[in-house]
Amino acid sequence: MSLTRMFAVDSAPPEPAVAPERFKAVFRGHPAGVAVITLPGRPRPAGFTATSLVSLSLSPPLVSFAIAAAASSWPFVRDGSTAVAHLLTAGQEDVARRFVTSGIDRFAAPTRYRLLPGGEPVLAGVDTWLLLSLESLIPAGDHRLAIARVRHAAIGDDHRPLLYHDGTYRTLGA
Numbered sequence: 690m691s692l693t694r695m696f697a698v699d700s701a702p703p704e705p706a707v708a709p710e711r712f713k714a715v716f717r718g719h720p721a722g723v724a725v726i727t728l729p730g731r732p733r734p735a736g737f738t739a740t741s742l743v744s745l746s747l748s749p750p751l752v753s754f755a756i757a758a759a760a761s762s763w764p765f766v767r768d769g770s771t772a773v774a775h776l777l778t779a780g781q782e783d784v785a786r787r788f789v790t791s792g793i794d795r796f797a798a799p800t801r802y803r804l805l806p807g808g809e810p811v812l813a814g815v816d817t818w819l820l821l822s823l824e825s826l827i828p829a830g831d832h833r834l835a836i837a838r839v840r841h842a843a844i845g846d847d848h849r850p851l852l853y854h855d856g857t858y859r860t861l862g863a
């Protein structure tokens with residue numbers, strides 16, 4: 690972005706806020722891949738379903754994800770230094786649903802997981818995942834944008850992504 694454009698944006702008169710329902714309606718029509726971010730923790734790890742995971746930089750390899758400041762997982766992101774981002778595939782809606790459900794132990798059965806040496810949980814059955822080290826946290830409205838470096842990438846054989854579109858879990862072609 691040029692300096693001129695940055696100045697123009699900064700000096701523009703404030704626009705009326707877009708209504709939340711209208712804002713959400715736009716993104717309901719914009720499909721996104723579904724991930725589960727897990728974080729080390731004692732006595733239990735933490736984790737949440739996220740569609741905000743994006744590839745950010747190739748060199749160095751960086752991703753970002755957004756987390757609500759009110760989310761129960763936020764203190765684990767704020768105070769932690771590592772995470773695992775699992776990229777869900779077709780048929781893993783049950784995993785996605787478990788990791789949005791409030792007030793349950795998301796790591797209790799039927800969830801199965803193992804811990805990496807740093808205590809990061811890796812979900813059984815999710816074969817594509819990234820080990821991340823958290824590098825920066827940027828306040829962004831009611832969310833925080835986490836920027837993380839990819840330390841390890843595991844790639845599974847199933848290349849059919851789980852998508853979220855119009856409030857529904859979908860797969861390509863379905």
Ligand SMILES: Cc1cc2nc3c(=O)[nH]c(=O)nc-3n(C[C@H](O)[C@H](O)[C@H](O)COP(=O)(O)O)c2cc1C
Nearest residue numbers: 737738739740741755756757760761788789791853
């Ligand atoms: C498809 C989908 C995508 C989501 N993506 C995000 C996300 O990127 N960031 C986020 O903070 N919450 C996201 N959420 C919401 C959280 O997964 C969920 O609200 C949160 O885990 C609730 O946790 P808590 O009740 O323990 O605070 C998403 C929910 C759904 C259904």
